[in-house]
Amino acid sequence: MQVELDKQEITELLKSSDRERADLLNRAQEIKDAAVGNKVYFRGLVEFSNICSKDCLYCGIRKSNGKVVRYNASDEEILAACRFAWENRFGSVVLQSGELSSPAFVKRVDDLLKGIKKLSKNELGITLSCGEQTLETYQRWFESGAHRYLLRIEASNRDLYYKIHPNTEKHLFEKRIEALHFLREAGYQVGTGVMIGLPFQTYEDLADDLLFFKKMDIDMCGMGPYIEHEETPLYQYRHLLKSKQERFDLALNMIAVLRILMPDINIAAATALQAIDPAGREKALKVGANVIMPNLTPCDYRKEYLLYEDKPCLDEDAELCRNCLEARIELAGSEIGYNEWGDSKHFQNRKS
Template identity: 75%
Template sequence: MKKFEDILAQNDFSRDDLVRLLEAEGAERTALFSAAAARKEAVVGKKVYFRGLVEFSNECSKDCLYCGIRHSNSKVVRYEAADEDILAACRFAWENKFGSVVLQSGELSSTNFINRVDYLVKQIKALSNGGLGITLSCGEQTRETYERWFESGAHRYLLRIESSTRELYQKIHPNNDHHSFEKRLECLRLLKECGYQVGTGVMIGLPFQTTENLADDLLFLKSIDVDMVGMGPYIEHEDTPLYEFRHLIKSKQERFDLALRMVATLRLLMPDINIAAATALQAIDPAGREKAVKIGANIIMPNLTPSAFRKDYQLYEDKPCLDEDADQCRNCLEARIELAGSEIGYGEWGDSKHFERRKI
């Protein structure tokens, strides 16, 4: 068997290597985190980039079995933030030098929805004189829609796969054509062809999930040459079908620890990509996001969603920062990032170095 320190020194990793890293405990866990922190600083530096998050609608046509805003959850209070409120949040991001915003919603594909997103992208570009970077996270769409939004000014797109293992994907989604594993993969391919910086991610600690599944997820991220990753611990929601299987999952602390090992391992595997410190980490540990920053993450998403709607965009239970306004969220994160020994890249898009190299 390979020595652990020899695995850490590698640039390429086998599935078995990744499993060893993901199962690291004690001194090996410490060594993993130290190696990932060093790799991060050497390749992408100490800067952390803000992506002001605006969850502008919780209307969704999907029925994913893990998600609190799934279409069939009748307990959700549905909302559509007004255009002026969305643009005010983006103006706050621009005036406070966040560099970028993320427009996120449930998955819809109606003509009205497509037109609205296009309008918002154009307005964000106008109010910032083209200065704000724009990430979209609006689900599966056609090539034509992706191209239209890209031409209007969006340049990053996040579409999480949640699990790259087909069998597990099918266990956490309804078994119908509207929740197709192949469609998800096709959309990721289309996004890359349209010119986006492409992001995806997985949930960590799902029912039925093995460490080998997570190792495969990491290899999947590398195989599709992804530019950015947002992944965090699975947190159950009582109004979802997957809640029935909560007896199969690890404790929240175990899921948190596993998520940190995933972040650190991914930094070693793909040193030049952008990795987000998921908000779900803070739902388990108050210092969760800065712990992720210390060992590999370099993206933070302050929540700029109008406060009146935040409690209604709960994909999982115990979501943090529901009562903070934008100023409070910014100030809190500034302090957290400084404590993590990093600095904020104010006024910078913070594009993925991997993307910059890939497009050459």
């Protein structure tokens, strides 16, 4: 079932428009249904802290943004959100934060993992997205209950990487790659992803991103359109951007081509899609995505976890968010895999 495509073929597919594009999106949906089925898996998203040690040039919660109100949700609030996910049969949660690596942070995440496993009687699956860590930290968290990890590369082209990150010891491209290898070594289902439609980014760069995912043999992917934030250095290059609609369409093309290239991985329908198109996430489900992340972050904190502008669902409580997504998924013609971890079939196939 796996399709081999070279860089030129991928580039042409990403440029698809109109009738060609309809063919591409339909083909991706057919491959998705055959490889991973029609189920969509929930990952209850808990953005538990926006305190970050990094200064990425595109990110609204970068360390140097003095206009951000920093927060750290309490352990009780985090565990309450995870209990909601468990009681509402989500199957899995995602703990996401700014990038920190202090001993206190490592221990806190470790304790939270054990707490989530305890309150859910080991039933909740756990994905982490807490940035670059040492192999020892990744192993510690894995042993405490995390089994999936999302570490986005954001741009696999080294030159482009340093156009959107400072070229400092804290933001080394090689260290990011090394961390992805550490995750594989520690036993995780490994996820990464990129921003689509960045300033300076070409179609060829995006084709290389997809080939990078294949070379890294990833198990899951989270990628979406780049949306600018005015309190970031990259905002000055907004005149170089494609329109938001063009970025949205290109993101759907990326999801579709990735599904064709890697039929059995998990692909998330990114929240950023909904920031451009109210039906953005459902459209992603129709062209290859099979994971969606209801936001369970306490409402008081959501507006402060603003990686980009126009982020949706800032004022919906967890119950509203769940009901809304259930209806959207039904409209998209998919079913929800309640009480299922929804592990990557690619990971399972590779392990066996």
